[in-house]
Amino acid sequence: TACLYIVATPIGNLGDLSTRAADVLRTADLVAAEDTRHSRRLLDSISADVRMLSLHEHNESQRVAQILERLDAGARIALICDAGTPLISDPGFVLVRAVRDAGHRVETLPGPCAAIAALSVSGLPTDRFVFEGFLPSRATARRRRLRELAGEPRTLVCYESSHRVAATVADIVTELGAERPVTLARELTKLHEQTVTLPAGELVDWLQADDQRRRGEFVLVIGGSEAPPPNETAGLTPERILRELLRS
Numbered sequence: 001t002a003c004l005y006i007v008a009t010p011i012g013n014l015g016d017l018s019t020r021a022a023d024v025l026r027t028a029d030l031v032a033a034e035d036t037r038h039s040r041r042l043l044d045s046i047s048a049d050v051r052m053l054s055l056h057e058h059n060e061s062q063r064v065a066q067i068l069e070r071l072d073a074g075a076r077i078a079l080i081c082d083a084g085t086p087l088i089s090d091p092g093f094v095l096v097r098a099v100r101d102a103g104h105r106v107e108t109l110p111g112p113c114a115a116i117a118a119l120s121v122s123g124l125p126t127d128r129f130v131f132e133g134f135l136p137s138r139a140t141a142r143r144r145r146l147r148e149l150a151g152e153p154r155t156l157v158c159y160e161s162s163h164r165v166a167a168t169v170a171d172i173v174t175e176l177g178a179e180r181p182v183t184l185a186r187e188l189t190k191l192h193e194q195t196v197t198l199p200a201g202e203l204v205d206w207l208q209a210d211d212q213r214r215r216g217e218f219v220l221v222i223g224g225s226e227a228p229p230p231n232e233t234a235g236l237t238p239e240r241i242l243r244e245l246l247r248s
């Protein structure tokens with residue numbers, strides 16, 4: 001019966017593809033993927049000879065109508081992304097919403113996700129956390145965003161590219177302070193996997209010390225603010241607000 005499967009794929013180590021994911025990818029009528037050439041290699045590795053359709057941020061809206069038509073006709077369709085869990089800093093949200101609105105089944109095949117993998121080995125509190133995806137690529141916007149997050153008591157998780165990781169850690173020092181603990185998780189599940197936790201100020205030097213350390217894919221896990229939140233609204237009872245308003 002018609003169903004859209006949201007299928008997580010490995011973030012590096014092919015052994016992390018679940019048996020259930022492999023079954024669905026082999027038997028689906030269609031696999032929608034961000035980059036069909038990239039994902040074809042994964043499908044070939046499990047001998048999944050299945051039709052593919054590209055679905056990326058620039059064509060997602062157009063693809064929705066096509067996919068809905070196929071589902072109406074009873075198709076079983078899998079959505080994958082280049083690596084990890086679709087929709088997590090990856091396309092698919094528009095599609096999932098439309099498919100659900102149309103009354104079709106959407107099933108998850110959970111698995112690797114770089115954010116969760118990094119958090120789980122970070123040694124920073126995991127009971128509550130905030131996923132920020134990619135911080136803005138432009139320096140001014142990135143610093144502004146970090147400033148807004150400076151008082152956030154929950155652990156912060158963000159994705160970063162090799163081009164910007166050093167600049168972002170430097171911005172963390174500026175906006176959150178040199179003492180803020182940061183875990184940098186690099187190349188998770190791959191040959192050069194590395195996870196270090198240092199005060200942000202020391203992490204700047206650590207990254208600077210060796211070019212290799214700035215290569216690959218990164219997740220930054222940032223300890224939450226331990227300072228008590230600013231209590232701007234303290235003492236602002238409804239009565240006092242009313243009085244202030246009537247006075248002006």
Ligand code: SAM
Nearest residue numbers: 011084085088113114159160187188217218219
């Ligand atoms: N949907 C994916 C997921 O579930 O993890 C994330 C997609 S996002 C476009 C790609 C980013 O995820 C990379 O820039 C990097 O920040 C992070 N990432 C992906 N694989 C990683 C890995 N093996 N190690 C560290 N970070 C990784």
